[in-house]
Amino acid sequence: MLQLNVKNETSRLMTVILGTAKSNGPTPEEHEAYDPKSLEHIKAGTYPVEADMVKEMEALNAVFKKYNVEVYRPEVIENYNQIFSRDIGFVIDDIFIKANILPDRERELDAIQYIIDKINPSKVVRPPEEAHIEGGDVMLWDDYIFIGTYKGSDYKDYITARTNMAGVNFIKELFPHKIVKEFDLVKSRIEARDNALHLDCCFQPVGKDKGVIYKSGFREEADYMYLVNLFGKENLFHIEREEMYNMNSNFFSIATDVVVIEKNFTRLEKWLIERGFTVETVPYAEIAKQEGLLRCSTLPLIRE
Template structure:
């Protein structure tokens, strides 16, 4: 039996589901692109190839092994993108919540059913159909649950809007003792530099009291100020529009002082080191072309 436990983003990681890039399938057509960044690379002829993405994920896998993390991988589905396990489910405290994802991605959940089968069935929850929520929008910080959403009246027109107000309410009802705070995110179907696909595209805590943030990812300045007031401005690393685009806020913590980051994030990695973090650098630039990075390709199950 898996004793699920995740209360924040940075406690010592013990067990995780890491996605896979093997048998990733053909390059999507323009009509099949889920996000503007993938679309940009499809049109430019620079969409990532499988062997490069497999190598990048293997580098990440090696770092997790180095820290004695138990690693689960999805069962392989031929010609199917299974990199971004963060989207398909998430753990809060001891509860596993299945995401109501885009219908064409439902098979990704089936591929980790063997992991779900090791959980207490009473601790596995599937929200009702009207609830949209994905793991990239859910961020834990001990007593707090931060949730990215989109409150525009045109929500249904945005394939990039992944978590709705019903999703926020569902988490509030499920965890009445937590401080649940939603953040209204900037969305774009056509410009990746102005699209915060998930909350982890514009914010992520690292360590016990630090964070990475992109101010313009929030539709309301009050939402940005909420985090500034909570963390303290001096504890937040502010990234630029281009750094948001290359996904600097989508790193992944193995421990309160160990962060896995993309090797090209020079400014961020220098800051992390100056703040006392061990930075494990891996190549992940090809995977990032699909508007996802290190946090997106993990589904933590157990942290100390």
């Protein structure tokens, strides 16, 4: 049995599900794109190819091996995108929450069922149908649960609006002892540079008391100020619009002092090294074209 334990984003990682780019399928048609960044690359003829993405994911897997992390992979579905395991589920404390994802992606959950079968069934929950919530929007910080959402009345018109208030309220009820704080995110169907697809596209904690943040990803300045007040401005690395587009805040922590980032994030790398972090860099620029990065392709099950 797997004894789940995830209370934050940065404690020493023991066990993780890493997505797979194998048998990723053909380049989607324009109307099949789930986000504006994928659409941009489909139109430009620069959509990533499977061999490159497999290579990138293996580079991340090699880092996990180096740190003796136990890695599970989904069963491969023929011609299907299974890179972003963070979307389909997430762990809070010792509970595995299956996400109500876009209906087309239900098969991705079936492909990790063999792992879910190792978890005590009473610790596996699924929100009611009307509650939408994806792992990329859920950020743990010990006593806090930060959740990205979209409060606009046009929620249903946005395929980029992934977590609704019913999803937030479901988490509040499930974890009454936690401080659950939702953040209203900026969404765009057409301009990837103005689309915070998930909370981890514009904010993520790092280490014990620091974070990386993109101010313009929040619809309300008060939400941004909440994090500034909680972490302290001097502890936050502010990224710019183009860095948000390249997903600088979508790194992944193996421990409080070990961070994996995309190898082109030189400004972030410098900031982290100056603050005493060990930085592992991997190539992930091809996968990034689908508006997801390191955090999106991982689903931590056990941290120390």
